[in-house]
Amino acid sequence: MKETKLYLDNLIKDNDVCLLALSGGPDSMALLDLLIKEKEKKDIKVIALHVNHGTRKENESEYLFIKDYLRDKDVTLEYFQITDYKNNKFSEEEGRNKRYKFFRDMYEKYNGTYIFTAHHADDQVETILMRILRGSTLEGYAGIRKDQVWDGIRFVRPLLTCTKKMILEYNKENNIPYVVDQTNFDTTIPRNKIRAKILPILEELNPKYYEKFSNYSKEVYDASVELAKITSCVYKDYIEDGIVSIYAFLGLSLTMQKYFLRYYLKNVYQSELYLINDTHINNIINLLTNDKKTASLNLPRGYTLEKERGFFKITKNTGVSNLFKIPVSDNTYLYDDNYLIKLKTYEDKSNYEIHLNSKDITLPLYVVNRYDGMRIKVKNLNGSKKVNDILIDAKVPNSMKDSVPILIDSKGEVLWVLGIKKSKYDIEKDGVYDIIYKYKKKGMSK
Numbered sequence: 001m002k003e004t005k006l007y008l009d010n011l012i013k014d015n016d017v018c019l020l021a022l023s024g025g026p027d028s029m030a031l032l033d034l035l036i037k038e039k040e041k042k043d044i045k046v047i048a049l050h051v052n053h054g055t056r057k058e059n060e061s062e063y064l065f066i067k068d069y070l071r072d073k074d075v076t077l078e079y080f081q082i083t084d085y086k087n088n089k090f091s092e093e094e095g096r097n098k099r100y101k102f103f104r105d106m107y108e109k110y111n112g113t114y115i116f117t118a119h120h121a122d123d124q125v126e127t128i129l130m131r132i133l134r135g136s137t138l139e140g141y142a143g144i145r146k147d148q149v150w151d152g153i154r155f156v157r158p159l160l161t162c163t164k165k166m167i168l169e170y171n172k173e174n175n176i177p178y179v180v181d182q183t184n185f186d187t188t189i190p191r192n193k194i195r196a197k198i199l200p201i202l203e204e205l206n207p208k209y210y211e212k213f214s215n216y217s218k219e220v221y222d223a224s225v226e227l228a229k230i231t232s233c234v235y236k237d238y239i240e241d242g243i244v245s246i247y248a249f250l251g252l253s254l255t256m257q258k259y260f261l262r263y264y265l266k267n268v269y270q271s272e273l274y275l276i277n278d279t280h281i282n283n284i285i286n287l288l289t290n291d292k293k294t295a296s297l298n299l300p301r302g303y304t305l306e307k308e309r310g311f312f313k314i315t316k317n318t319g320v321s322n323l324f325k326i327p328v329s330d331n332t333y334l335y336d337d338n339y340l341i342k343l344k345t346y347e348d349k350s351n352y353e354i355h356l357n358s359k360d361i362t363l364p365l366y367v368v369n370r371y372d373g374m375r376i377k378v379k380n381l382n383g384s385k386k387v388n389d390i391l392i393d394a395k396v397p398n399s400m401k402d403s404v405p406i407l408i409d410s411k412g413e414v415l416w417v418l419g420i421k422k423s424k425y426d427i428e429k430d431g432v433y434d435i436i437y438k439y440k441k442k443g444m445s446k
Contacts, residue, residue, distance in 0.1 A: 001034075001170050004158050008034055011156070014043045016113040019106055022048040024062045026178040027118035029069075030167045031159060033176050035116065036073060045076070047110055051099050052081040062179050069177065078106050107153050119144050120159040120167060121210035125202070126194050128213055133190075135278050137262060139228070142221035143213075151271060163210055231259045239264070243313045246288055257285055268303060268314050275300040279329045288312060298324040300333040326405075328365040328437075334405050340367060340418070343436040346429050354407070354416045355427045356435040361409040367418070369402050376414040377424045387417060394420045407437070 012018065018035055022028045035046050050066050052059045063079060070077050080102040082095055103115055128143040146160045159167065171178060187193045202209040234256065238248050244264070252260060261281055266273050276299070284305055287297050297305045305314050326332060332340040347353055374387040391401050407416040415423050418439040427433040 001030075001162055001166060003161050005034065005037075007161075008038055008158055009041075011114075011158075012038050012042060012044060016042075017045045017047065017110050018114055018116060019047045019049055019103070019110065019112045020116045021103070021118070022050050022066060023118075023181075024050070024066045024179040025118075025181060026171055026176075027120055027159060027164075027167055029176050029178040030170050031116060031118045032075070033170075033174060034158070036075065039074070045110065046074075047076045047078060047106065047112070049078050049103060049106055049115075050080070051102060052079070053095065053099075054082050056181075056183065058179070058181070065177075065179055078102075104151075104153065112153070114154050114156045116156050116158065118159055119157040120162050120164060121214065122164045122195065122199060124160055124217065125199065125210055125213045126191050128217065129194050129198065130191060137224070138220060139224040142224060143217045145221070161214065227259060228263070231256070231263045234260060235263050243311050246307065246310050246312055249288065249312075254285075261285070264314065265299075269301070272301065275333055277329060279327050283327055298326055300335075302335060324367075324369055326367040328367060328407070332367065334367060335403070338405070339440040340405070340407075341438045341440050343438050346436060347438065349429065351422060352419050352439045352441070354422055354425075354437050355429075355431070355433040356415065356425055356437075357427060357431075357433050358435055360425055361413065361415065362411045364410055365415070366408050366410075367405045368408055369404065370406060374406070374414060376417065376421065379422050379424050379426050381424075387414065390417055390421050396420075405439070 018038075020028065020032060020035060022032055032046075032048065038044060039046050048066065048070060050063060052063055067077060067079075080099075082098055106112070107115060124143050128141065131140050131143070144157060144160065145155075146157050148155050162170075170176070183189075184192060185196070187196050199209075206212065234252070238244055238260070249257060249260065258281055261284055262273075262276070265276050265280075269275060280299060283297060287295055287305065287307060292307070293309065295307045297307075299305060299314070303314055303316055305312060324335075326334060328340060330342040334340060343353070346355060370387050370391070375384040376387055376390065377384045378390075387406065388401070391404060396404060404420070405418045406414060407418060408414055413423075413425075415425050416437075419441060
């Protein structure tokens with residue numbers, strides 16, 4: 001922890017306002033202690049920000065623990081409770097947005113200098129491994145930044161050079177109490193499985209594994225910064241009023257094409273760039289390189305990439321597009337906070353979940369809207385039925401029929417009218433299937 005203490009001592013100056021995301025766990029409590037020690041030496045303010053997510057019965061007792069601990073510490077506590085979770089009124093993404101809005105409001109209220117978070121070296125390793133497994137950008141593969149200005153707020157993570165073991169030792173030596181979130185030990189969660197199974201192996205292979213990952217993070221991030229500078233210059237030369245020449249774009253290398261598109265999309269999506277994945281980028285490139293002179297591709301949040309007369313542009317739709325064909329991935333954004341999520345295990349037999357055998361269908365899969373004459377071979381029904389008739393039976397208003405998502409395979413076989421009717425290709429729980437998808441509709445419980 002010596003490196004962290006020195007880092008904080010050099011960073012923090014008199015009159016600084018230090019806001020800390022405080023969960024009550026061992027990491028944030030250790031960081032709180034370090035900030036209190038800085039406060040004893042300097043004229044600074046320390047503001048603790050605690051969010052009660054309302055997702056566990058222990059949330060209330062954790063808040064009371066923090067409140068009691070800070071009673072004589074000359075640290076201001078700001079508390080925010082996300083009560084709507086109990087009624088499942090918003091998604092995890094909306095919860096994250098509410099939490100960030102609380103942080104931003106407090107940052108502005110106290111004219112903050114920093115917001116400190118307690119991410120540590122093991123978090124860094126886990127994040128890098130998760131992003132390698134899921135796929136990311138070059139900057140994403142670099143993991144968590146130690147000092148980062150985002151949306152006008154300076155986030156600082158002083159514990160990134162400390163392992164969990166170091167933090168626990170510090171707490172023991174300094175008699176720092178903390179609470180333990182038992183969900184962190186649930187190894188069905190991928191990040192927890194990496195923590196429990198893989199990190200011990202890495203430590204066995206190299207006790208300083210976290211330092212190697214830290215060096216990797218720096219090298220990758222520095223490379224991403226240099227590439228971003230090059231991309232920025234290319235972007236300025238190639239775009240005018242949001243319009244790009246396809247001829248000029250195709251003159252770039254494939255690597256530069258991908259980074260150009262991500263730069264373009266970052267300007268469009270801002271803080272929601274995480275909605276764009278490798279599938280979107282590859283589909284855009286495929287669209288721009290095919291022989292069709294006029295074409296379009298639907299993107300998350302109601303955006304559309306339009307290709308016409310040798311140029312392309314990304315525009316915002318006023319509503320759900322009349323025509324859409326969305327490639328299916330592990331986590332597919334449809335529209336209006338509706339998602340198609342790939343599952344590992346069978347959860348239920350409702351019309352919000354389908355179970356398929358890849359041998360019975362033709363991959364890849366797509367989500368589309370209805371077209372004239374579309375039919376589905378309904379499960380437990382001889383023959384087929386018009387999709388339009390199924391929508392009528394389900395009492396879907398005419399104004400909404402074109403926005404109902406429908407899962408098809410590459411041959412156009414209708415597999416599922418999401419949330420309404422499944423085809424004969426859906427397999428019962430005791431059958432043989434290797435593909436499971438769940439339709440997460442806005443407002444539904446998790």
